[in-house]
Amino acid sequence: MMNSPRLLALKTDGLVAHYWHFNLAELIFQVTFNFGFCYLLFYLNLTTSSILFIYRNNQRKLLAYFLNFLLLLFCCIVGGIVQRHSFIHTQLRNIYWLGYISRYFLTTILAAILIKIILLLRIAQKKEKENEQLKTVYLEAELELLKEQLNPHFLFNSLSTLSGVVRExxxxxxxxxxxxxxxxxxxxxxxxxxxxxxxxxxxxxxxxxxxxxxxxxxxxxxxxxxxxxxxxxxxxxxxxxxxxxxxxxxxxxxxxxxxxxxxxxxxxxxxxxxxxxxxxxxxxxxxxxxxxxxxxxxxxxxxxxxxxxxxxxxxxxxxxxx
The missing domain is CATH 3.30.565.10 (Histidine kinase-like ATPase, C-terminal domain)
Structure with a gap:
């Protein structure tokens, strides 16, 4: 979807092809760079040892969002400059940058939604695990209490019988x-x-x-x-x-x-x-x-x-x- 203009350029008699010539090497570069950007986003936001994950867990979410924005800005500028200098373009410069920024902005939104879903699932699983642990501890305590009720009850009855046997x-x-x-x-x-x-x-x-x-x-x-x-x-x-x-x-x-x-x-x-x-x-x-x-x-x-x-x-x- 994000590279649809490039794919439309394959149609040589179309309007897009008149301004934007299809280049397979450029498409591969875009897909690879986009994949690397997404991987970096997921890694930094989902890996427990990463600084963004630590900031998020320590209730420093604004700082985490700001660092994500800097990452988006850095990748967008670096990728755009490398692509523009590596491949020859006939389209207007403003249109090029508008499309490039829009593509990365959309990628970031989709990645953010997926990251949020994964984080919510992790929280739900953690709470479920904690509830199971609490339930296990509670049941073990309840079982011990039930077993402790048996021994005094049995001992009392046995001693009552023993007192009669001793006399006889x-x-x-x-x-x-x-x-x-x-x-x-x-x-x-x-x-x-x-x-x-x-x-x-x-x-x-x-x-x-x-x-x-x-x-x-x-x-x-x-x-x-x-x-x-x-x-x-x-x-x-x-x-x-x-x-x-x-x-x-x-x-x-x-x-x-x-x-x-x-x-x-x-x-x-x-x-x-x-x-x-x-x-x-x-x-x-x-x-x-x-x-x-x-x-x-x-x-x-x-x-x-x-x-x-x-x-x-x-x-x-x-x-x-x-």
């Missing part, structure tokens, strides 16, 4: 403390990890199972039926223990009517199910366990737990992750 059987209390230490060791060892494999969770659950068996004896039955192919799948850290704790807390259990808990895989979900046996005088529920787990699944896996409750059973389905 000091030897059994030692066994209880041994398994309790394994659970807390797992909790502390994995404190930096938000996700754990199903195998790691099940190893911890077997220790927790022993605590429940000491409390309920034959009135508690845990069945785990998970194929080995799923053991390396991941779930949120400490996701199974609160479910067993809820089952033990909100259901009655006796030798004749034991509390039965099953852990298995169904439809690529980890299912924890128990039979419902209402307690005559149920304890007040804080709801920390399920609410905490639901929040962590939502944050870590962008998914939801599924809770199913019937007249005789209660189950929670957890999404699993490879």
């Amino acid at each position: 059987d000091p030897v059994k209390a030692q066994y209880f403390i041994n398994h309790l230490s394994k659970i807390f060791r797992y909790s502390l060892d994995q404190s930096g990890n938000q996700m754990a494999t199903i195998e790691e969770e099940l190893n911890m659950i077997r220790s927790y199972e022993q605590l429940l068996k000491m409390r309920f004896e034959e009135a508690f039955v845990l069945t785990i039926a998970i194929d080995t192919e799923y053991l390396n799948f991941k779930v949120p850290h400490l996701s199974l223990q609160p479910l067993l704790e809820n089952a033990a807390k909100h259901n009655s259990a006796s030798k004749k009517k034991p509390l039965r808990v099953e852990i298995f895989i169904a439809d690529y979900q980890l299912v924890v199910s128990n039979n419902l046996q209402a307690i005559p005088r149920p304890e007040n529920s804080t709801g920390i366990g399920l609410s905490n787990l639901s929040s962590r699944v939502r944050i870590l896996m962008h998914d939801e737990i599924v809770i199913n409750k019937t007249t005789d059973s209660f189950s929670v389905k957890l999404p699993i992750q490879r």
Whole structure:
């Protein structure tokens, strides 16, 4: 577009050709010089180490605009003089300079628009990246807070059970403390990890199972039926223990009517199910366990737990992750 007069001069019988003879070498010079000017504009305005970019970022935009104007003026004068002395022209001098300045002015406007678009895109990307970083920091802090809620809650319930075991059987209390230490060791060892494999969770659950068996004896039955192919799948850290704790807390259990808990895989979900046996005088529920787990699944896996409750059973389905 900017060299259209030159291209129109190719038509030898046209009006433009009468005043302006086409010269291929001159056209190549113009295109090359124009390209160099555009490259210099983009480089100085978009390269983070360039002085124009630094001035722009330091809120010295007027100085940056002035330096761009000087660059335009310098290239326009140098290019015009070199071209006029290198090639023979028959057109009037004023028309030559008017066309030359107009061409560079239009080039500068188009380049400025593109530079502005690129700078705006960079700002948008930077803000998006900062927002993602802030979101990540916030979610990590929220997850740590949720995990910190679990430990005191579990510790309080465990100590309440331990106080009763100590009075009844000091030897059994030692066994209880041994398994309790394994659970807390797992909790502390994995404190930096938000996700754990199903195998790691099940190893911890077997220790927790022993605590429940000491409390309920034959009135508690845990069945785990998970194929080995799923053991390396991941779930949120400490996701199974609160479910067993809820089952033990909100259901009655006796030798004749034991509390039965099953852990298995169904439809690529980890299912924890128990039979419902209402307690005559149920304890007040804080709801920390399920609410905490639901929040962590939502944050870590962008998914939801599924809770199913019937007249005789209660189950929670957890999404699993490879």
